[in-house]
Every structure is written in C-alpha cells, then in structure tokens.
Amino acid sequence: MGQPDITAAERDAVYKTIFGRRDIRKHFTAEPIPVAMLGRILKAAHHAGSVGYMQPWSFIVVDDVGVKARVRESFLREREAAAEKFDAERREKYLSYKLEGILESPLNICVTCDRNRIPGEVIGRNSMRETDVYSTVCAVQNLWLAARAENIGVGWVSILNRQDLHEILNIPPKHVIVAYLCLGYVSEFPEIPELEAAGWRSRLPLEDLVYFNQWNGKLPEIYRELAAALKD
Numbered sequence: 001m002g003q004p005d006i007t008a009a010e011r012d013a014v015y016k017t018i019f020g021r022r023d024i025r026k027h028f029t030a031e032p033i034p035v036a037m038l039g040r041i042l043k044a045a046h047h048a049g050s051v052g053y054m055q056p057w058s059f060i061v062v063d064d065v066g067v068k069a070r071v072r073e074s075f076l077r078e079r080e081a082a083a084e085k086f087d088a089e090r091r092e093k094y095l096s097y098k099l100e101g102i103l104e105s106p107l108n109i110c111v112t113c114d115r116n117r118i119p120g121e122v123i124g125r126n127s128m129r130e131t132d133v134y135s136t137v138c139a140v141q142n143l144w145l146a147a148r149a150e151n152i153g154v155g156w157v158s159i160l161n162r163q164d165l166h167e168i169l170n171i172p173p174k175h176v177i178v179a180y181l182c183l184g185y186v187s188e189f190p191e192i193p194e195l196e197a198a199g200w201r202s203r204l205p206l207e208d209l210v211y212f213n214q215w216n217g218k219l220p221e222i223y224r225e226l227a228a229a230l231k232d
C-alpha cells in the first residue's frame with residue numbers, strides 16, 4: 001500500500017518552508033521552545049537518510065548559560081583569527097556582521113557524527129568514506145526545515161574551534177563535530193539571506209549550475225521550459 005500521495009496544499013507547505021528557511025543570528029527572542037516541539041524537531045532530524053542506515057548522529061542540547069558563554073568565547077577567538085584572512089575592506093565588514101546568536105537563543109544544539117556507530121562494513125560507504133558525515137548534515141537540514149515549519153529559527157555557527165567544543169561539551173574524541181546550532185523563536189524571518197542583504201554575496205543564477213549529460217552540457221531544446229523555470 002505504501003504512503004498516501006502528498007496533496008497540493010501539503011506540497012506547497014513544504015516549498016514554503018524550504019524557501020522561508022533562513023539562517024538566524026540577530027532575530028532571536030528569549031521565549032522558550034516548548035519541549036514537545038523540540039521533540040518533534042529532533043525526531044525530524046533522526047528521520048534523515050543515512051548511508052547504510054547508519055544513523056551516525058547524536059545531539060547535545062545546551063540550555064546552560066555558562067556552557068553557552070564558553071562556546072561564545074570560542075566563537076570570538078575564531079572570529080578574530082578568521083578576520084585576518086580577509087583584505088582590509090572585507091575584514092571590517094566581516095567584523096561588523098552578527099554571525100551567531102549563541103547567548104540570545106534559548107537553546108543550542110551540537111550535532112556530532114560517530115564514524116564507527118555500527119561495527120563492520122557499512123553498506124554504501126566503501127567508496128565514499130565521508131558519506132557518514134554527509135548523512136549527519138542531512139539530519140541537520142531536516143532539523144533546520146522542521147524548525148522553520150514550527151516557526152523556530154536556526155542559526156548554524158561554524159566559527160568555532162572543534163577542540164574547544166570537545167572540551168566544553170565533554171565530547172569523546174571519536175565523535176566528529178558537524179554542526180553547532182542556535183534555536184529559538186524569532187522576531188522575524190528575513191525575506192533574503194542576511195549576507196545578501198548586507199551586499200556580501202548574492203544567489204548564483206541556477207541556470208549556470210545545471211548541466212545536461214556532461215559537465216557544461218547545454219540544455220537541449222526540448223527543455224526550453226526548464227531553462228525558463230531556472231531563470232525565475
């Protein structure tokens with residue numbers, strides 16, 4: 001029998017969620033996330049696909065202000081180090097951006113990957129060993145979209161030192177830290193990415209990224225309509 005078809009209204013809701021997802025840094029409110037809702041969001045993450053059904057992820061939910069403060073200190077150090085990589089003009093811009101909401105968001109979640117979660121050979125991982133980490137990123141994306149469907153904002157903070165996180169959160173060395181996320185209700189979900197609004201980068205034209213049959217292959221004439229759709 002399988003599952004019933006997705007209705008048009010349900011499909012539209014999925015696309016609305018995908019296009020309405022934003023990375024949130026400065027719009028968090030302090031309102032707590034209901035526990036049942038957090039459960040739904042984590043369950044959505046846990047239902048991601050994974051190589052060999054490995055389910056290599058774990059989630060550390062952080063609400064302790066002291067722990068968050070230590071993570072933020074790591075962010076501040078890493079931000080300074082990263083700033084050195086930009087030329088003077090970009091450095092000033094970079095340092096002026098708000099790139100995390102660790103303290104303002106009521107909950108942080110650290111997502112890790114256990115590369116040895118199951119003993120022996122993992123179906124599908126032999127040729128591309130890093131697919132276990134990709135699987136964990138799929139869980140993060142599920143989490144991000146489920147949160148948006150619950151009107152909860154998520155901000156991904158990667159400007160963090162992994163060793164700091166291992167120490168602060170007591171994560172055993174064998175677990176790979178994949179993501180550090182800030183979650184909370186928001187005052188608004190911006191229409192466009194904040195980096196785009198700030199003039200840092202804009203969305204690439206999709207038509208430049210889709211090829212046919214081979215690298216750089218042009219769209220055949222029968223795909224005229226698709227070419228037009230990609231321009232939208």
Ligand SMILES: Cc1cc2nc3c(=O)[nH]c(=O)nc-3n(C[C@H](O)[C@H](O)[C@H](O)COP(=O)(O)O)c2cc1C
Binds near residue numbers: 021022192193
């Ligand atoms: C792997 C990953 C790491 C990211 N790290 C950061 C970060 O450290 N700080 C930040 O402000 N945004 C971070 N972002 C958010 C991106 O800047 C954001 O996704 C991008 O600008 C597009 O905006 P949108 O997510 O609102 O569509 C990260 C996103 C991803 C997927």
